[in-house]
Amino acid sequence: AAADKGGWPSFMAKEVSEEPEAVANTLRGRIHDGVVSIPELDGLDDLFRGIDRIIVIACGTAAYAGMVGKYALEQWTRLPVDVELAHEFRYRDPVIGPSTLVVSISQSGETMDTLMAVKFAREAGAKTLSICNTQGATIPRESDAIVYTHAGPEVAVASTKAFVAQITALYLLALHVGRLRGAVSASAVEELARELEAVPSKITWILENDRARIEEFAAWMADTRSVLFLGRHVGYPIALEGALKLKEITYIHAEGFAAGELKHGPIALIEPGQPVFVIVPSPRASALLHAKVVSNIQEIRARGARVIAVAEEGDAAVLPFADEVLRIPLAGPLFEPLLAVVPLHIFAMGLAGAKGLDVDQPRNLAKSVTVE
Ligand code: G6P
Numbered sequence: 001a002a003a004d005k006g007g008w009p010s011f012m013a014k015e016v017s018e019e020p021e022a023v024a025n026t027l028r029g030r031i032h033d034g035v036v037s038i039p040e041l042d043g044l045d046d047l048f049r050g051i052d053r054i055i056v057i058a059c060g061t062a063a064y065a066g067m068v069g070k071y072a073l074e075q076w077t078r079l080p081v082d083v084e085l086a087h088e089f090r091y092r093d094p095v096i097g098p099s100t101l102v103v104s105i106s107q108s109g110e111t112m113d114t115l116m117a118v119k120f121a122r123e124a125g126a127k128t129l130s131i132c133n134t135q136g137a138t139i140p141r142e143s144d145a146i147v148y149t150h151a152g153p154e155v156a157v158a159s160t161k162a163f164v165a166q167i168t169a170l171y172l173l174a175l176h177v178g179r180l181r182g183a184v185s186a187s188a189v190e191e192l193a194r195e196l197e198a199v200p201s202k203i204t205w206i207l208e209n210d211r212a213r214i215e216e217f218a219a220w221m222a223d224t225r226s227v228l229f230l231g232r233h234v235g236y237p238i239a240l241e242g243a244l245k246l247k248e249i250t251y252i253h254a255e256g257f258a259a260g261e262l263k264h265g266p267i268a269l270i271e272p273g274q275p276v277f278v279i280v281p282s283p284r285a286s287a288l289l290h291a292k293v294v295s296n297i298q299e300i301r302a303r304g305a306r307v308i309a310v311a312e313e314g315d316a317a318v319l320p321f322a323d324e325v326l327r328i329p330l331a332g333p334l335f336e337p338l339l340a341v342v343p344l345h346i347f348a349m350g351l352a353g354a355k356g357l358d359v360d361q362p363r364n365l366a367k368s369v370t371v372e
Contacts, residue, residue: 004155009353010156010349010353010358010359010360011155011156011360012156012158012160012249012349012359012360013349013359015154015155015156015160015161016160016161016207016342016345016346016349017207018151018152018161019160019161019164019203019207019342019345020199020200020201020203020204020207021152021161021200022149022150022151022152022161022162022164022165022168023164023165023168023196023199023200023203023338024200025150025151025152025165026149026150026151026165026168026169026172027168027172027196027197028150030172031172031193031196031197034186034189034190034191034193034194035186035189035190035193036172036175036176036179036189036193037176038147038172038173038176040145040146040147040148041145041147041176044144044145045180047101047127047144047145048101048176048177048180048181049180049181050098050099051079051099051100051101051127052079052080052099052100053079053080053081053082053099053100053101054073054077054079054080054081054082054100054101054102054103055081055082055083055084055089055094055096055100055101055102055103055121055126056069056070056073056081056082056083056084056102056103056104056105056170057083057084057085057086057089057102057103057104057105057114057117057118057121058083058085058086058104058105058106058111058114059085059086059087059106059111059113059114059369060111060159060244061107061158061159061162061163061241061244061245062105062106062107062111062114062159062162062163062166063083063085063086063105064163064237064238064240064241064244065105065163065166065167065170065237066083066103066105066166066170067083067236067237067240068167068170068234068237068238068337069081069083069105069166069167069170069171069173069174070082070083071233071234071334072170072171072174072334073170073173073174073177075174075334076174076175076177076178076183076184076192077174077177077178077181077183077184078178078181078183079177079181079183085113086104086111086113086114086116086117087113087117087372089117089120089121090113090116090117090120094124096121096124096125096126097124097125097126098125098126098127100121100126100127101126101127101128101129102117102118102121102126102127102128102129103128103129103130103131103170103173104117104118104128104129104130104131104132104139104143105130105131105132105166105170106130106131106132106133106137106139107132107133107134107149107151107154107159107162107166107368108132108133108134108137108367108368109130109132109133109134109137109138109139109140110134110137110138110139110368110370111139111368111369111370112369112370112371112372113369113372114139115138115139115142116372118130118139118142118143119142122142122144127144127145128142128143128144128145129143129144129145129146129147129173130142130143130145130146130147131147131148131149131166131169131170131173132146132147132148132149133148133149133150133151133154133162133165133166135148147169147172147173148169149162149165149166149168149169150165151164151165154367155360155367156359156360156367157248157360157361157362157365157366157367158245158248158249158348158359158362158365160245160345163241163341164199164203164338164341164342167337167338168196168199168338171192171196171334172196175189175192175193192332195331195332195335196335198331199331199335199338199339202328202329202331202338202339203338203339203342205329206327206328206329206339206342206343207342207346210326210327210343210346211346214326214343214346214347214350215346215349215350215353216350217308217324217347217350218346218347218348218349218350218351218353218354219350219351219353219354221275221351222351222354222355224252224275224351225252225253226252226253226254226269226274226275227243227246227252227253227254227275227276227277228243228254228255228256228257228266228269228274228275228276228277229242229243229254229255229256229257229276229277229278229279229344230256230257230258230259230262230266230276230277230278230279230293230296230300231256231257231258231259231278231279232258232259232260232279232281232289232292232293233281233286233289234281234333234334234336234337235259235279235280235281235293235336235337235340236256236258236259236279237337238279238337238340238341238344239256239257239258239259239277239279240256241256241341241344242254242256242277242279242341242344242347242348243255243256244256245344245345245348246344246347246348246351248348248362248365249348249349249352249357249359249362250348250351250352250355250357251357251362251363252351259278259292259293259296260292262296262299262300263299267299267300267303270300270303270304270305271303271304272303272304273304273305273306274300274304274305274306275305275306275308276300276305276306276307276308277308277309277310277344277347278293278296278297278300278307278308278309278310278322279293279310279340280293280294280297280309280310280311280312280315280318281293281333281336282312282315282330282331282333282336283312283315283317284312284330284333285332285333285336286333290315290317294317294318294321297309297318297321297322298321301321306323307321307322307323307324308322308323308324308325308326309321309322309324309325309326310325310326310328310340310343310344311325311326311327311328312327312328312329312330312331312336313327313328313329313330314330326343326347328340328342328343
């Protein structure tokens, strides 16, 4: 019913507009005066002190949240982290045991491939923790520990607000475990917690200031047949997410690449007029990575690509080479993905709308895949 959509034309539009709340609600009650502590994990200190490795398993958009989370988990816990698609993980003979923590991520908590991978990990003796958006779902019930995302019900098939909530939960988990293990200082946690708390208002800024312009731009691109996305570091999974969202709801061929791979293949795809979104890392976080990505932009531009840069406010280096710049507010290095994904969600939705497609119920897809 229209009422359920809160006045928005689709559930997806409503859910994108709820991205700031999804982050804020996932943070609620888990940061107190710069100290991160997740009440649901009380009593599990020994479990977290006893692990020597983390494996993140998920499918679809949740797997991309996991890929973003890997950077924070490694940085703040100093534990090695691997991210695996649940359906790939299970059909090998992975090296896991009692000191492995397997973190599953699932909005629905019912994805069969993820559930089976969790059961498999448990049987192999690993510890299991579920990041889930649905209270009482099957995957959290099968896990040793649960961190709920509080994004609220997600109805549209393509996941949006759950994605930012999943990254938020992974960051909280990384800080919680990192602090317990003495891998991150109290003062660093305090600063990082402040960064996290600032994310919702920064997403709101993007929604309020750029939404209309991005939608207009998306409508102008409605006849495009192929879109490429490039990103590096935490921008890489965001490029994958941007491409996934576009194929899911617009049926346009889209692919995401690690920017560093450009010269190993994808650059052969560049021909005049080819649209390429480039997620540009902040020059403040890493002048080196920023310079490398700007040089990628120059390389594809020289071959005629139409460049759409997603770049932080004030980054003037992209201006001479980008046909379009979508701005995101300044944020700490690991926090950019929570912002850079928002214009990509708006873009995919705007383009689907311009093509007259049902964004909530794309063809051939299900919200929750409960078969293998
Ligand atoms: C389906 C949905 C995706 C979702 C994926 C994983 O493919 O269409 O939007 O990312 O399942 O779902 P989960 O509920 O496990 O996060």
